[in-house]
Amino acid sequence: MLKNKEEDIKRLADNFLNGDDGAFSELARLIHSDILNISYRYLTNMEDAKDALQLSLLKIHEGLKYFRNTSKFSTWIFRITINTSLDFLRKRRSIFNLNSRYKSEEKFTSASLKEEIDSKDKQALIRKEISSLPARQKNAFILRHYEDLSIEEISNTMGCSQSAVKTHLKRAVRTLQKKVEVVL
């Protein structure tokens, strides 16, 4: 979990800012798995998740020089990873919309949904439904369910109130539960 690595991240970031170039490589190795997993929850595709990881590491490399310690390093890294993943998702959706305009037969139909269930790939279905949640609900759910962040930590990461996080989380779970139970 990224939030448990705060001390190590801080130490390596300080070393990097003091001119130790090897420290960034060490930092990247320390946090790459967390970034990759969060990106994967959003993108549900390993190749896109790897691209998002590379871009997030680049942003972290650039941003560390300007990091002003107003939040925890882990919160800041979460934010960069989420923004990068959402950007990828937006780009992918616009490409998908463009393709679907010309290839209506490729639309996600109930037949393809049935095939998915027949293959008993419930986790794949859940992943797909999570990735199609509205951005804030998705952020709240991924950070709480997969990253074990508390409501307070999520509110710091997302920059909104704790009661808003609770509402996003409730809506996310209700939507997921409805969609998955209807299909199964």
Next chain:
Amino acid sequence: MKCLSRKQLLLFFYNELNAQERDSVKKHFLTCSHCSKNYENLNNFLESIKKEKVDISQDSLNSILRQVEIQTKQESFLVRLWQRVVFTLEELMANLEHKPQLAAVAFVIIAAFLLLPVINNREQAVTAKVDIVDIEMELAFEDQNNTDVILDIFNLDSSQKSSSTFISS
């Protein structure tokens, strides 16, 4: 006690209630089969979402780190400056997103900067129009005066002035 809301059930599952609230929910489960059933469904659903982890090989990671290193070294000053601007804007947007008062102030400032040149230009346009009318009037008066002088020189009377004014124009 009233039945539990979905939010309460969810916060109970994620261990986000304080000790007193947790006790109260537990006591309620003992007396309310409806809420117990709802919680069981929720619990089963959330437990069924596996927290599977994905990972990449060391080779893939090394390749990504090499790419990051190459890109950070190749970046020109302008690219770095652009990244800095984008980074600052992203931070600013993230900070403003959930602070409507700050967002409103930022909007007013930006709107003022955008509208000032327009208002300024409009005032200048009106002034320019007034100036042109003044100049035309002055020229017309000058023409009239010149005509009067010419008529005086030739000792023409006022009845002949109108036709001569026509001629002079």
